[in-house]
Amino acid sequence: MVSPPRPIVPVTRPVTGSIRPPGSKSLTNRAVVLAAMARGESRLNGVLQSIDTRVMLDGLSALGFEISEGPGDGEVRIVGTGGRVPATSANLHLENSGTSIRFLTTLVTLGTGHYTLDGNARMRQRPIGDLVEALAQLQVDVTCPAGTGCPPVSVTSDGLAGGRATLSGSISSQFLSALLMAAPSAAAPVTLVVDGPLVSRPYIDMTLALMNRMGAEVIENPRGSFTVSPTGYNAIELDIEPDASAASYFLAAAAITGGHVTVEGLGPEALQGDVAFGDCLARMGCTVETTPEGLSVTGGNLVGIDVDMNAISDTAQTLAVVAAFAEGPTRIRGIAHVRHKETDRVAATVTELQRLGLTVDEHDDGLTIHPGPLSAGEVQTYDDHRMAMSFAVAGLASPGIVIADPDCTAKTYPGFFEDLERLCEDGR
Numbered sequence: 001m002v003s004p005p006r007p008i009v010p011v012t013r014p015v016t017g018s019i020r021p022p023g024s025k026s027l028t029n030r031a032v033v034l035a036a037m038a039r040g041e042s043r044l045n046g047v048l049q050s051i052d053t054r055v056m057l058d059g060l061s062a063l064g065f066e067i068s069e070g071p072g073d074g075e076v077r078i079v080g081t082g083g084r085v086p087a088t089s090a091n092l093h094l095e096n097s098g099t100s101i102r103f104l105t106t107l108v109t110l111g112t113g114h115y116t117l118d119g120n121a122r123m124r125q126r127p128i129g130d131l132v133e134a135l136a137q138l139q140v141d142v143t144c145p146a147g148t149g150c151p152p153v154s155v156t157s158d159g160l161a162g163g164r165a166t167l168s169g170s171i172s173s174q175f176l177s178a179l180l181m182a183a184p185s186a187a188a189p190v191t192l193v194v195d196g197p198l199v200s201r202p203y204i205d206m207t208l209a210l211m212n213r214m215g216a217e218v219i220e221n222p223r224g225s226f227t228v229s230p231t232g233y234n235a236i237e238l239d240i241e242p243d244a245s246a247a248s249y250f251l252a253a254a255a256i257t258g259g260h261v262t263v264e265g266l267g268p269e270a271l272q273g274d275v276a277f278g279d280c281l282a283r284m285g286c287t288v289e290t291t292p293e294g295l296s297v298t299g300g301n302l303v304g305i306d307v308d309m310n311a312i313s314d315t316a317q318t319l320a321v322v323a324a325f326a327e328g329p330t331r332i333r334g335i336a337h338v339r340h341k342e343t344d345r346v347a348a349t350v351t352e353l354q355r356l357g358l359t360v361d362e363h364d365d366g367l368t369i370h371p372g373p374l375s376a377g378e379v380q381t382y383d384d385h386r387m388a389m390s391f392a393v394a395g396l397a398s399p400g401i402v403i404a405d406p407d408c409t410a411k412t413y414p415g416f417f418e419d420l421e422r423l424c425e426d427g428r
Helices: 025-037 051-062 098-110 129-137 174-185 201-213 244-257 273-283 310-323 336-340 345-355 385-394 406-411 416-427
Strands: 016-019 038-045 066-069 076-081 089-093 112-118 141-143 153-158 163-169 190-198 218-220 225-228 237-239 260-264 287-290 294-298 306-308 330-333 359-363 366-370 377-379 401-403
Touching (some): 025 038, 025 051, 025 098, 025 201, 051 406, 089 098, 098 153, 174 225, 201 218, 201 273, 201 310, 244 260, 244 273, 244 294, 244 310, 244 385, 273 287, 273 294, 273 310, 306 310, 310 385, 336 345, 345 359, 345 366, 345 385, 377 385, 385 406, 385 416, 406 416
Parallel strands (some): 163 190, 306 330
Antiparallel strands (some): 038 076, 066 076, 112 153, 141 153, 190 225, 218 225, 260 294, 287 294, 330 366
16 A cells, blocks of 8 residues: 655754664675574563564574564564474565565475475566576576566475575675575585676675684685685574664665764675665765764765766666755666666656656666756655655755655665654754
């Protein structure tokens, strides 16, 4: 059901304040899968409560894993099964959660039985063929019955034997993350070789860091070739970091209003690559500092930049909005793979910026934003949480912007608009 449009009330003074976004979706969905494969009970704190993470937890429950949610905020306990999948069959409906369908497709290869994984209409347009082909090289009986290289996915398994597979990394890093995470529970070592460029490398580093914390042994030599030993995983107690992708919206609010915002709990030691969004704002003229409290941005005289955002593509829409308020054009490169996300994010961002009166050039791998005053208008969100959140920031500095279907933010950040309003209260 589509929610009613939401007008964004502009601020009259610079946005100033401090905020802690909810836990990282990327870390949450990796941690719960690794905990399910571990030996013993893992305790996770700060787990994100959203549609994407609920889909993942419900999927794990349907596969027979014992999961309990505690009284504390985001407290989850998972009893690991030492690399086994308890259920011998399951039909999983995973909405439009890319991490869920990709990670669980490899997880069920550790089971004995037949499993079907599917999603909504958009999920049936999102590619998974590269992952399916890699699993087939590892002797897994896995197919895409529709013949499109997209879900649904059918898996018949009797455990993951080990072996060697080559896969493309040009569409999504989640394929490699999914294979890496399952590999320590295989019967023998697994070697994974990336053929060609790998998009969003920081997400692989995040995956490897969590695996290492839980006892996995992975050797990368040469770069892009990973050998994983069949060590299994140890249970863990883990605090989930605030979501760095979500942090980008609040940092952008400081940038375009000339304000000062601190995102609590994020710093240079963060596992999430999207903290590098601050580097982009620094290049555009903001002051970016790491403090004991977190990551702080102070707005400055914004200038356009030429930037490759391949590694931090989930923040590309946010930067495109900031670019509308800069002096001179901004060219965003290296994000062709985001055309396969919740929507074609390149085309959607171009269309909506043009709807608001800007001149925007679309390229195969990104876009060029020519800044100028924004017109009033209703921004279409394409059922994409990041379209809603990034364009809401534009409305803080330009009157008359309305966000269609604001409830689509529930996919990763159900309380986004309430948090944005609290942060902006002193400026209204």
